Amino acid sequence: MNLPILSLITFTPLIGAIVVAVLPSRRPDLIRRTTLAFALLAWVMSLVLLAAYAFGPAGFRFNEAIDWIPAFGIQYRVGVDGLSVLMVVLTTTLTWISVLASFGPIEDRVKGYMISFLVLEVGMIGVFVALDLFLFYIFWEIVLVPMYLIIGIWGGANRVYATMKFVLYTLVGSLLMLVAILATAFAYQVGHGGSWVGAFDYVQLQQFAATGGFGDNFQILAFLALFLAFAIKVPMFPFHTWLPDAHTEAPTAGSVILAGVLLKLGAYGLIRFAVPLYPYAAHTFAWPIIVLSVIAIVYGAIVSIVQPDLKRLVAYSSVSHMGFVTLGIFVFSPTALQGAILQMINHGLITGGLFLLVGVIYERTHDRTIAKMGGLAATMPIWSTVFGFFILASAGLPGLSGFVGEFLVFVGSFGIAPGIAFASIIVMVLAATYLLWMFQRVAFGTLSDFLQGLGGHLTDMNRTEMATLIPLGVLIVVLGLFPSVVLDLLRAPAQAFLAAAGVAVGG
Amino acid sequence: MSWSDVGTIAPVVIAVLVAAAVLIVDMGAPGHREPIVVTALGGLGLVAVSILIQAGHTGSAFGGAYSLDNLTVFLDMLFVAIAALTIMFAGDYLEPRGLPIAEFSAVLIFAVTGAMLVAGSTDLLLLFVALELMVLPGYMLAGFARQDPYSTEGAIKYFLLGSFSSAILLFGLAYVWGITGTTRVDGVAAALTTAIAHGSIQPGLAMGLAFMSAGVAFKMAAVPFHYWTPDAYQGSPTPVTAYLSVGPKVGAFAIALRLFVGALGPLKADWLPVVIVLAAATMTLGNLVAITQDNVKRMLAYSSIAHTGYILVGLAAYAGGQASGLSAILFYGAAYTFMNMGAFAVVTALQRRPGVSSQIATFAGLGRRDPWLGALMALFLLSLTGIPPLAGFWAKAYVILAAVQAGGWLSALAVLAMINAAAAAFYYLRVVVYMYMREPAEEAAPSSPGLLFRAGLAVTGVATLIFGFFPALVTAATNAANVFHG
Numbered sequence: 001m002n003l004p005i006l007s008l009i010t011f012t013p014l015i016g017a018i019v020v021a022v023l024p025s026r027r028p029d030l031i032r033r034t035t036l037a038f039a040l041l042a043w044v045m046s047l048v049l050l051a052a053y054a055f056g057p058a059g060f061r062f063n064e065a066i067d068w069i070p071a072f073g074i075q076y077r078v079g080v081d082g083l084s085v086l087m088v089v090l091t092t093t094l095t096w097i098s099v100l101a102s103f104g105p106i107e108d109r110v111k112g113y114m115i116s117f118l119v120l121e122v123g124m125i126g127v128f129v130a131l132d133l134f135l136f137y138i139f140w141e142i143v144l145v146p147m148y149l150i151i152g153i154w155g156g157a158n159r160v161y162a163t164m165k166f167v168l169y170t171l172v173g174s175l176l177m178l179v180a181i182l183a184t185a186f187a188y189q190v191g192h193g194g195s196w197v198g199a200f201d202y203v204q205l206q207q208f209a210a211t212g213g214f215g216d217n218f219q220i221l222a223f224l225a226l227f228l229a230f231a232i233k234v235p236m237f238p239f240h241t242w243l244p245d246a247h248t249e250a251p252t253a254g255s256v257i258l259a260g261v262l263l264k265l266g267a268y269g270l271i272r273f274a275v276p277l278y279p280y281a282a283h284t285f286a287w288p289i290i291v292l293s294v295i296a297i298v299y300g301a302i303v304s305i306v307q308p309d310l311k312r313l314v315a316y317s318s319v320s321h322m323g324f325v326t327l328g329i330f331v332f333s334p335t336a337l338q339g340a341i342l343q344m345i346n347h348g349l350i351t352g353g354l355f356l357l358v359g360v361i362y363e364r365t366h367d368r369t370i371a372k373m374g375g376l377a378a379t380m381p382i383w384s385t386v387f388g389f390f391i392l393a394s395a396g397l398p399g400l401s402g403f404v405g406e407f408l409v410f411v412g413s414f415g416i417a418p419g420i421a422f423a424s425i426i427v428m429v430l431a432a433t434y435l436l437w438m439f440q441r442v443a444f445g446t447l448s449d450f451l452q453g454l455g456g457h458l459t460d461m462n463r464t465e466m467a468t469l470i471p472l473g474v475l476i477v478v479l480g481l482f483p484s485v486v487l488d489l490l491r492a493p494a495q496a497f498l499a500a501a502g503v504a505v506g507g
Numbered sequence: 508m509s510w511s512d513v514g515t516i517a518p519v520v521i522a523v524l525v526a527a528a529v530l531i532v533d534m535g536a537p538g539h540r541e542p543i544v545v546t547a548l549g550g551l552g553l554v555a556v557s558i559l560i561q562a563g564h565t566g567s568a569f570g571g572a573y574s575l576d577n578l579t580v581f582l583d584m585l586f587v588a589i590a591a592l593t594i595m596f597a598g599d600y601l602e603p604r605g606l607p608i609a610e611f612s613a614v615l616i617f618a619v620t621g622a623m624l625v626a627g628s629t630d631l632l633l634l635f636v637a638l639e640l641m642v643l644p645g646y647m648l649a650g651f652a653r654q655d656p657y658s659t660e661g662a663i664k665y666f667l668l669g670s671f672s673s674a675i676l677l678f679g680l681a682y683v684w685g686i687t688g689t690t691r692v693d694g695v696a697a698a699l700t701t702a703i704a705h706g707s708i709q710p711g712l713a714m715g716l717a718f719m720s721a722g723v724a725f726k727m728a729a730v731p732f733h734y735w736t737p738d739a740y741q742g743s744p745t746p747v748t749a750y751l752s753v754g755p756k757v758g759a760f761a762i763a764l765r766l767f768v769g770a771l772g773p774l775k776a777d778w779l780p781v782v783i784v785l786a787a788a789t790m791t792l793g794n795l796v797a798i799t800q801d802n803v804k805r806m807l808a809y810s811s812i813a814h815t816g817y818i819l820v821g822l823a824a825y826a827g828g829q830a831s832g833l834s835a836i837l838f839y840g841a842a843y844t845f846m847n848m849g850a851f852a853v854v855t856a857l858q859r860r861p862g863v864s865s866q867i868a869t870f871a872g873l874g875r876r877d878p879w880l881g882a883l884m885a886l887f888l889l890s891l892t893g894i895p896p897l898a899g900f901w902a903k904a905y906v907i908l909a910a911v912q913a914g915g916w917l918s919a920l921a922v923l924a925m926i927n928a929a930a931a932a933f934y935y936l937r938v939v940v941y942m943y944m945r946e947p948a949e950e951a952a953p954s955s956p957g958l959l960f961r962a963g964l965a966v967t968g969v970a971t972l973i974f975g976f977f978p979a980l981v982t983a984a985t986n987a988a989n990v991f992h993g
Binding site for chain 1: 944
């Protein structure tokens with residue numbers, strides 16, 4: 001098959017952005033529908049890609065390579081393995097859902113918003129398919145600008161502060177990553193007699209790393225630079241402080257993408273680049289990172305309990321949930337790694353859904369304070385049921401997907417660090433505490449005075465809102481009951497990861 | 508002097524004639540804008556053609572005092588582009604303020620003539636004379652708004668410190684001449700190589716090196732010799748600021764290439780530490796002060812200091828053993844020219860109506876008031892920040908790559924440069940915040956600039972994108988222009 005399917009998926013949203021740009025601003029509905037059409041087109045193509053990949057051999061496939069800057073061996077090189085395919089599908093799924101979820105709430109400057117969203121999608125897909133480090137970096141930075149605009153223009157009252165914080169945190173990490181990428185390519189060039197050919201090619205670099213091409217001290221420095229960039233994005237404790245602000249101020253769809261995909265970029269970077277390229281350094285820092293992960297898991301959960309704002313609570317719970325991901329990566333066990341990747345997907349689906357549900361309430365009340373809520377179960381029964389479903393999924397109810405990911409991380413890390421695994425299992429109790437307590441305060445009891453004051457505005461979810469949540473709910477159930485659908489795709493990438501990390505793979 | 512000498516310096520000669528022609532045309536039809544602009548731009552087109560005819564050729568004139576090589580061609584083309592863009596942007600600003608476009612264009616073309624002469628100078632004395640020819644018209648341009656006290660103040664500061672630094676540079680040149688016995692660049696390099704081989708480097712050279720470094724650092728606006736920059740930039744009429752931020756800066760780096768790399772290359776181990784310290788101080792201080800500015804012109808002035816620091820990293824990489832550092836300098840200079848002139852052009856467009864300040868509040872709601880102007884400004888600012896895939900990103904990437912290749916202290920300098928770039932995002936994006944995240948001020952009127960102005964904006968915008976998406980096109984030119992490969 002010679003169809004450049006990856007480029008098609010990556011740049012379909014860009015074509016969409018160009019088309020939207022020439023549509024008249026006076027027709028917001030046309031702009032909305034066109035955007036949705038292109039997002040759906042990219043989604044359908046990504047599903048085709050998923051199917052095509054699943055029924056074929058493992059490894060990097062659908063490769064495309066075009067010389068871009070031959071003097072330095074920089075290429076437009078893309079390709080996917082099971083991990084990338086899943087991330088691409090997650091991205092395209094959440095993007096069209098987010099676009100649909102923006103139909104009602106975004107009324108001002110619709111055109112700019114939709115263009116930003118489509119460009120954002122280009123960057124996100126590009127990060128997951130890029131196999132040239134330089135190209136990866138470029139897509140990584142492309143993600144930044146539209147998100148900066150989405151938070152800064154269409155966000156809440158404190159949006160400018162939040163968006164600047166988001167950009168500055170991310171830039172500090174990513175620019176140091178650029179230095180590390182250039183230094184890595186240069187080390188490869190020196191190791192290959194001064195030839196730049198393949199110096200930015202991930203597969204070549206990884207083979208070079210596997211043969212001990214990068215010195216120990218070099219690995220430490222380069223790993224730290226990459227790790228900082230990715231840890232800020234994940235975000236790991238103590239680099240997480242931009243997240244609650246960004247989430248709280250972002251418009252609903254922005255929060256969905258931020259939690260659903262942008263945080264995954266960091267975890268993906270760790271799995272794809274930081275560990276396989278610098279295995280020595282990854283092992284050197286594994287324990288400190290495991291400790292930071294556990295702190296993030298526990299700290300995120302404890303802080304979530306006391307949050308007065310619905311969105312902030314979900315944001316802090318993200319810190320906790322993403323802690324499982326980094327824990328699963330750095331215990332270097334096949335089970336834990338598959339669990340971590342599954343957790344990435346689950347978190348995208350569940351937290352994305354929670355943000356959408358909070359957005360539904362915010363649309364009607366223009367408030368997110370938990371203390372002002374209460375008794376919604378009677379007034380908005382559908383919303384409350386769906387909210388309860390996502391709450392249980394987030395708390396890790398067996399049978400729903402959230403459980404499987406975290407469970408696999410426990411199992412995988414128990415053999416290596418029982419104490420750590422035990423500490424993080426306690427968090428399941430904490431998660432149930434903050435989530436169910438929040439649900440109780442919002443949904444049960446009598447309708448609060450504040451909500452009574454809104455009267456007829458407090459309608460239940462409409463069809464558009466349900467259309468955004470049903471696909472997520474279905475996926476959560478399917479992945480909860482049949483996680484092997486995803487885990488089968490992840491077996492080969494997990495083994496490749498561990499082989500690259502220098503860990504003997506058993507079972 | 509022979510006719511072949513004139514042929515070698517033909518672009519410079521034509522440029523002088525164009526400046527004169529502009530004045531003559533103005534005498535014929537005083538106060539008319541169109542004939543002036545047509546003469547100036549048409550003339551500059553002729554100059555560009557004459558430069559391109561020379562492309563690929565090498566030669567020298569006046570017994571080796573002037574050299575024609577790919578570096579000369581590259582820099583000359585850049586200077587011509589700077590002059591043409593400045594003239595395209597200036598009309599809409601000068602006319603409402605009653606300032607004469609003819610004198611402006613003529614003085615500007617004289618300045619660019621000086622810059623072109625700098626680019627080809629391979630003799631210390633010619634280098635100095637050419638430098639003065641480049642900067643003297645610059646002082647006049649800075650004070651071009653005679654009625655405006657700020658313009659006058661900026662011009663006086665620029666003139667005093669500029670003359671002072673020229674004198675310091677000349678003093679340094681005298682040392683080199685005294686010790687090596689020649690003013691020819693290749694002669695100096697040969698004499699120094701011999702002296703190093705014999706281990707007979709004289710202490711006077713250190714003095715000369717110190718004076719020359721200080722003189723050139725003044726011209727580049729490197730910290731701690733940058734104090735004239737903010738006042739001169741803020742006080743000058745905005746199109747002049749656009750020119751000053753790129754023309755004399757690229758000119759100063761042309762001097763650095765001809766003088767430090769060409770003549771003093773053998774001593775590079777000695778001036779490397781100086782350049783490292785200058786680069787580190789320049790980018791850090793420039794950025795830190797830019798963060799606190801509320802006036803966009805002044806902010807861009809400090810940011811231009813910071814960019815000087817990044818360019819100096821390329822020079823340091825050369826001294827650290829990576830000849831590609833010089834290609835990186837040239838790429839940076841060209842990329843910076845287009846994106847920075849573009850940013851100043853947007854400021855100019857907003858200030859078309861006399862009385863509009865360059866305070867950041869002027870930009871409030873620009874994205875809604877004038878979507879195209881806002882989008883272009885955002886493009887230039889993102890490029891200046893270094894967001895890929897725009898011109899400024901590749902400029903930084905090439906400089907950083909050269910520094911990382913050089914290794915050692917230069918890797919640390921590369922890391923510092925990137926931390927600085929992240930800090931710079933704050934003040935660049937702050938303007939974007941005003942443009943897109945604030946409501947427009949009430950009295951702000953739309954600023955529909957003229958056709959020529961729009962064409963200039965389009966050129967800078969397209970260049971920023973082309974540099975970004977097809978950097979290999981530009982690196983082909985910069986690598987060819989890097990005549991110091993070995």
